Amino acid sequence: MVMVMNSVMTTPAGPTLGPEIPFDRALALIQRLQTEHPEWCRTQLSRELCQHWDWRRPTGQWRDMACRDLLLKLERAGHLVLPPRRGTSPNALRNRTPLPVPHDTEPIREPLRDLLPLLVAPVATGTTDDKLFNCLVARYHYLGLRNTVGANLKYLIRDRHGRPLACMLFGSAAWKTAARDTFIGWDERVRRRHLPLLTNNTRFIILPWVFVEHLASHVLGRVLRRLNADWLAKYGYRLQLVETFVERSRFRGTCYRAANWMHLGATSGRSRQDRDRTLQVGVKDVFVYPLQSHFREVLCHDDA
Numbered sequence: 001m002v003m004v005m006n007s008v009m010t011t012p013a014g015p016t017l018g019p020e021i022p023f024d025r026a027l028a029l030i031q032r033l034q035t036e037h038p039e040w041c042r043t044q045l046s047r048e049l050c051q052h053w054d055w056r057r058p059t060g061q062w063r064d065m066a067c068r069d070l071l072l073k074l075e076r077a078g079h080l081v082l083p084p085r086r087g088t089s090p091n092a093l094r095n096r097t098p099l100p101v102p103h104d105t106e107p108i109r110e111p112l113r114d115l116l117p118l119l120v121a122p123v124a125t126g127t128t129d130d131k132l133f134n135c136l137v138a139r140y141h142y143l144g145l146r147n148t149v150g151a152n153l154k155y156l157i158r159d160r161h162g163r164p165l166a167c168m169l170f171g172s173a174a175w176k177t178a179a180r181d182t183f184i185g186w187d188e189r190v191r192r193r194h195l196p197l198l199t200n201n202t203r204f205i206i207l208p209w210v211f212v213e214h215l216a217s218h219v220l221g222r223v224l225r226r227l228n229a230d231w232l233a234k235y236g237y238r239l240q241l242v243e244t245f246v247e248r249s250r251f252r253g254t255c256y257r258a259a260n261w262m263h264l265g266a267t268s269g270r271s272r273q274d275r276d277r278t279l280q281v282g283v284k285d286v287f288v289y290p291l292q293s294h295f296r297e298v299l300c301h302d303d304a
Contacts, residue, residue, distance in 0.1 A: 027079055030071070034080065041086050046071060057151070057196070057235075066150070098134035098145065105209045108163060112212050115159035120222050122230045123154035132156065137167050141205045142250070145169075151196065151235050153227070157219050166206045166219050170227070173198035173243055179265035179286045180243055186300045194240075194299045199231070201244040216255035224259070228291050240295040245284035253285050261287040 033040070033048060040048070046067040049055070055063045075082050108115075123129045133156045138145040150172040157166040173195055174180070181191060206216050228238050245267065246253040257263065264286045292298065 027074065030074070030080060041083055042068065042071065045083075098131065098138045100139075101132045101135040103132060103136065103164065108159070108165070108210045108212060110212065112214055112218060115161075115165070115212065115215075117160060118165070118219070118222055119158040119160070119162065120155060120219075120226065122234070123156050129156050130154070132164065133167055136164065136207065137169065137203055137205060140208055141167075141203055143203065145203070151199070151231075153199075153230055153234065155223050157223070164207060165210050165212070165215065167203065168201065168219070168223055169203035170199045170242070171202045173200045174245070177243070177267065177286060179267075180288060183262075183264050183288065184241070184299050185296060190300060190302050193303070194301075197237070197240040197299060199227075199239055199242055201242060204244070214258075217258035220255060220259035220261075224289060224291070238292070240290070240292050240298050242289045242291060244287050246287060247282045247284050249282055253287060256287045259289075261289045263287055 029052065030045070030049065033045060037044070043064075046064050047062065049067050049071075050062040050064055055067060057063055071080075071082055074080050123133050133154050134145055136156075152169065152171040154170075155168040156164060157168070158164055175195070176191075184191075186194065204216075204220075206212075206219075224242065227242070231237070231239050244256065244261070246256065248266070253261075253263065267284045267286060269283045
């Protein structure tokens, strides 16, 4: 696998699991392939690069979308010109506003005990639940819903009667977070290798018509108890740690604290797109939840 870095980028869409390739060598290879194969489209170019660098996910699949993201960053920085698109970008299609799905918004006010046992299971892509999940998160979460790059899991939580109560989405971990990285104790090179063993709870919403005390922390506990088994079934490897970022101006992180997540501090208020250190974003509290007792041993192991 390859990692190219310079002042115009911090990382491709996914972390590395193998040797690094210097930026100039990587760029020279891309330019040579474009010169030798002017007929290649973007897909052919990215697939050839993945094979040349042996750039794979932990499951063995090519990191084609991560490579495509790298190529786009290089083009935006003026290092190369990609072939014209031959069709609509898949990301553009995935980022369209989800179609509305009819759903009941009758208030739910029963005590938690009357809703148990909750129905918790991963949402399979393309199913009716997937369409409902996308609709609910896009409509009711303040951040909306965008395409998730890399490994991810969706959960639609229902009560014993089948009524939707909450939605949770887990996706790629943040590339770099000082509070988390200090807590783990890994260095930059090891972090690049083992970042796929983390996931980020990027969306969590109790639906706005649901008024049930202690539901949020109960849902967190239920999902985390099965997250590793579901991740293993889908991707073939286990996670070590879960993270999330809670925007201070909106939330206090009460449910995460009640579910025994660890508060590590706060972000710096900078965006990873802020190359000139001028873009201010909301400060977020950083929470983590270890999924394995020996997570540091695994995450800090230098297997180079």
